[in-house]
Amino acid sequence: MRKALALGTVALSLAGLAAAAAPASAADVTATFTVAAGTLSIATAATSANLGTATTSLTGTTVTGTLPKVTVTDNRGSTLGWNSSVASTAFTSGALTIAASKAKAYIVPTNGPTLTSAALSAVPSTTAIDAATGLTLGAAQVFVTATTTASNSVDYTPTVQVTIDSTVAAATYSGTISHTVV
Amino acid sequence: MRMCWIAIVAVLGLVVGPAAAQPAPDPARTGLGIRLLDAPSDRRDDPRAQVYVVDHVQPGAALSRRVEVVNRTGRAAQVSLYPAAAELTAGSFQVLPGAAANQLTGWIRVSPATLRLAAGASGTATVDIAVPAGTGGGERYAAVMAEIRESSSEEGISIASRVGVRVYLSVGGPKEPVSDFEITTLQAARQPDGRPIVTAQVRNTGGRALDMSGTLSLTAGPGGLSAGPFPAELGTTLPPGGSSPVVVVLDPAIRGGPWVATLTLRSGPLERAAKATVTFPDEAGQQAEPVAAEQLPLAKDPDILVPLAGALIGLIVAVLLYVLYRRRRRDRGDEGPGAQ
Numbered sequence: 001m002r003k004a005l006a007l008g009t010v011a012l013s014l015a016g017l018a019a020a021a022a023p024a025s026a027a028d029v030t031a032t033f034t035v036a037a038g039t040l041s042i043a044t045a046a047t048s049a050n051l052g053t054a055t056t057s058l059t060g061t062t063v064t065g066t067l068p069k070v071t072v073t074d075n076r077g078s079t080l081g082w083n084s085s086v087a088s089t090a091f092t093s094g095a096l097t098i099a100a101s102k103a104k105a106y107i108v109p110t111n112g113p114t115l116t117s118a119a120l121s122a123v124p125s126t127t128a129i130d131a132a133t134g135l136t137l138g139a140a141q142v143f144v145t146a147t148t149t150a151s152n153s154v155d156y157t158p159t160v161q162v163t164i165d166s167t168v169a170a171a172t173y174s175g176t177i178s179h180t181v182v
Numbered sequence: 183m184r185m186c187w188i189a190i191v192a193v194l195g196l197v198v199g200p201a202a203a204q205p206a207p208d209p210a211r212t213g214l215g216i217r218l219l220d221a222p223s224d225r226r227d228d229p230r231a232q233v234y235v236v237d238h239v240q241p242g243a244a245l246s247r248r249v250e251v252v253n254r255t256g257r258a259a260q261v262s263l264y265p266a267a268a269e270l271t272a273g274s275f276q277v278l279p280g281a282a283a284n285q286l287t288g289w290i291r292v293s294p295a296t297l298r299l300a301a302g303a304s305g306t307a308t309v310d311i312a313v314p315a316g317t318g319g320g321e322r323y324a325a326v327m328a329e330i331r332e333s334s335s336e337e338g339i340s341i342a343s344r345v346g347v348r349v350y351l352s353v354g355g356p357k358e359p360v361s362d363f364e365i366t367t368l369q370a371a372r373q374p375d376g377r378p379i380v381t382a383q384v385r386n387t388g389g390r391a392l393d394m395s396g397t398l399s400l401t402a403g404p405g406g407l408s409a410g411p412f413p414a415e416l417g418t419t420l421p422p423g424g425s426s427p428v429v430v431v432l433d434p435a436i437r438g439g440p441w442v443a444t445l446t447l448r449s450g451p452l453e454r455a456a457k458a459t460v461t462f463p464d465e466a467g468q469q470a471e472p473v474a475a476e477q478l479p480l481a482k483d484p485d486i487l488v489p490l491a492g493a494l495i496g497l498i499v500a501v502l503l504y505v506l507y508r509r510r511r512r513d514r515g516d517e518g519p520g521a522q
Contacts, residue, residue, distance in 0.1 A: 032220035032247070035232045039252050042343045043213025047332045049339045068341055073212040078233045079395045081416030087279035091339075140282075142274045145417035147431075153212075160339075178342040180277050182268070182325050 038075030038151070040082055042181045045069040049177070051160055056170050064161040066111070072181050073153040074146065081146040084181045086158060088137035093171035100175070101138030103162045112156030113144050134161070137177065214261065215252040216328045216345050219306065228450040230393055234348040235309070235326070236450075238358035238390075242315035249347055250306050251328045253299035259330050261297045263307050265290035268323040268348065270391060273426035275348055275419040277325045286322035286351055289313055297328075311351065319354035321390055321422060350391050359389025361449065363420065364477060365456035368443055371469030378432045378462045382445050383472070386420040394418040396447035398430040403441040409433065414447065438462060444478070 044067075051065030074082055086105050091098040107113065135141050137160070144156055160177065218233060222245075225231035235247050253259050267284035268277045281287075290311050297305040309326050325346035332340065352359060366383045373379055386392050397411035415429045428447065439461030446455040456475035463470055 031223040033223050033226065035218055035221050037217060037232055039212070039215030039217040039250070040345055041212035041215035041252070041254065042345045043211055043255065044341050044343050047330075047341050049341055051339060067339070070343070071211075071213065073215070075212075075215075076217065076233050078229055079416070080230065080233055080393055081395070083274055083276075083417050085276060089280075140269070140276045140278045142272075142276055142417075145274070145415075147413075147415035147417060174338055174340070176331065176340040176342050178279065178329075178331075178344060180279075180327070180344050180346070182275060182277050182346045182348050 037077055039073075040076055040181060041073040042084070042179060043071040043073070044179065045071075051162060054164050056164060056166070056168060058166050060166045061164045062161050063164060064159060067105075067158045067160055067177060069155055069157045070179050071116075071153065071155050072144070072146070075151050077151050079150070082181055083142045083146070084144045084179060085140055086135070086137065086143045086177060086179055087140060088160075088177045089175045091162065091173035091175040093173045096169050096171050096173070098162065098164070098168060098173055099138065101136050102165070103137040103160055104134035105137055105143065105158050105160050106134045107144070107156050107158055111159065112154070114155045115152060116155050117153045140180075211256055212254045214259070214328055214330050214343060214345055215254060216326075216347055217250050217252075218347050219248040219250050220246075225450075230350075230450040234350060235311075236350045238352040238354065239311075239313055240356060241313055241317040241353060244310065244312040246311070247309045248306050249309060249326055249328075250304055251297055251299065252304040253301060255330065256301055258298070258300050261299055261305075262327075262329045262331065263292045263295055263297065264327055264329070265292060265309075265324050265349070266327045266346065268325050270323060270419050270421040270424065273418045273420065273424075275323065275391075275393075277327070277346060281327075284322065284324065285317075286311075286324040286349065290324060290326070290349070292326055311349070313351075313353055317353050321350060321352040321359075323391070324349045324351075352390055359422075361390045361392060361452050362386075362388035363392055363447070363449070363452070363454055365445055365447060365454060365475045366425075367472035368445060368456070368458040368460055368475050369469060369472040370439070370443075370460035370462045372463050372466050373431075374467045376466045377434050378436045380430045380432065380443055380445070380460060381472075382414075382428045382430070382447070382456075382475070383425060384418070384420060384428050384447065385425040386422055389422050391422065392420045392449035392452070394420065394428050394447050394449055396428070396445065396453075398432070398443055398445045400432070400436065400441040400443055403436075404438055409436055409441075414445070436462060437464070445475070 046068035049067050052063050054061045054063040088100040088103055090100050221232045230236050251261055264281050265287040266277050267282040267287050292307055292309050299305055325348050327344045327346040329344035331342035363386050366385055369381045371379050380398055395416055396414045399410035401408045412430050412432050418426050418428050420426050440459045443460045444457040455478040458473040458475045
């Protein structure tokens with residue numbers, strides 16, 4: 001019995017030494033292990049949207065519409081949080097173009113971001129870009145940041161406003177707006 | 183040293199159980215999901231490396247990871263997989279629009295590039311990163327993206343959604359650059375909505391990017407009151423040499439001062455703490471002057487704490503084993519043939 005106990009100790013110590021030795025050789029071949037965390041997910045309520053119609057005018061105008069609701073679910077169970085951004089391609093109709101920089105996105109307070117579920121009871125809310133600052137769709141900028149620790153699910157419905165300059169020709173324009181979560 | 187390692191094995195065993203059980207039950211429709219399947223063994227104690235691709239390699243080296251993509255959109259989907267360039271700007275990790283390229287994305291190959299997934303199905307893709315020989319040192323950023331983009335009806339706006347795994351890849355010599363940061367100042371303020379906040383200025387003094395998280399506690403307040411800990415807002419990513427505020431939102435009931443604010447921040451296994459005496463302004467929208475923070479000793483440094491805890495657990499296990507051994511020997515002594 002005493003011998004068995006001693007053997008057990010030696011085996012554990014060897015395992016410890018092996019673990020200690022591993023990082024030294026990691027530069028060439030990185031040993032990996034399997035991670036048990038959940039997924040980070042994004043869902044949109046629809047795959048297309050119509051921002052509405054505007055009548056072109058000499059002074060220019062804007063068209064404003066809401067995009068389908070976005071739901072971000074973080075089941076990774078980590079303390080790292082996530083951020084989402086939104087960007088757009090140019091809006092085109094044949095050869096006619098409205099630059100993505102003419103569009104801005106924001107979230108009106110009644111449209112979120114709303115924390116719909118969280119693993120912790122007391123959590124801070126998410127932060128988002130409001131209408132006053134807006135966010136141009138021509139560049140990468142963080143739109144919503146999760147300030148919540150542990151697993152969480154957050155909903156928000158973005159509003160997009162496109163400035164229609166007086167030089168824009170009347171047509172039906174289309175484009176792609178992408179939501180990115182990392 | 184031997185004792186320490188025994189204990190570390192034991193500690194890992196204990197931690198894995200609750201961590202695996204933690205993810206909340208999935209609602210049916212979470213859309214398009216992604217997760218990292220592999221993490222390097224030498225970063226077992228780094229929570230960032232289990233969610234992001236975080237590694238340090240020498241020029242000419244290659245590494246490989248797998249990601250799992252899950253389709254919970256409720257319908258069949260074609261998912262594109264590709265690397266996209268990312269930047270650390272304004273204290274955030276930002277993925278550039280579309281399949282933007284940088285030096286790192288040129289080294290990343292995701293295969294397959296397309297996954298056709300039935301509703302509820304998941305698929306695995308391999309991410310191979312090959313760093314060319316002769317590459318200059320430094321850290322580079324990208325994300326492995328999974329994207330669903332459906333060409334919808336002839337008119338209107340198509341909505342694409344994509345989700346990614348961040349890649350923080352450091353290239354350099356055999357030794358990884360040290361990660362470190364310092365909390366320089368703490369500033370008390372009251373937001374326009376009346377909630378008190380503490381804003382800490384954090385400076386990345388190491389050679390790798392940091393993702394900040396942590397808590398703030400208030401002690402020695404008016405009437406000897408204590409409050410907290412309050413979680414720091416997440417989402418601050420600091421590039422090497424960068425400086426950025428980390429905000430902690432406190433309970434609206436907290437007033438006046440002075441309070442001793444102790445902020446503990448961490449990025450992966452790295453932890454630093456600092457304290458300062460702060461007083462909250464009474465009026466909404468006002469802010470006090472920033473106060474220089476005093477760095478606290480690293481009592482919670484994992485390099486010290488883990489071996490210490492390890493030694494303790496090892497000792498307990500040894501005592502238990504010894505007691506068990508004594509008892510068994512005594513039992514055998516009572517019942518065995520030796521007793522006759």
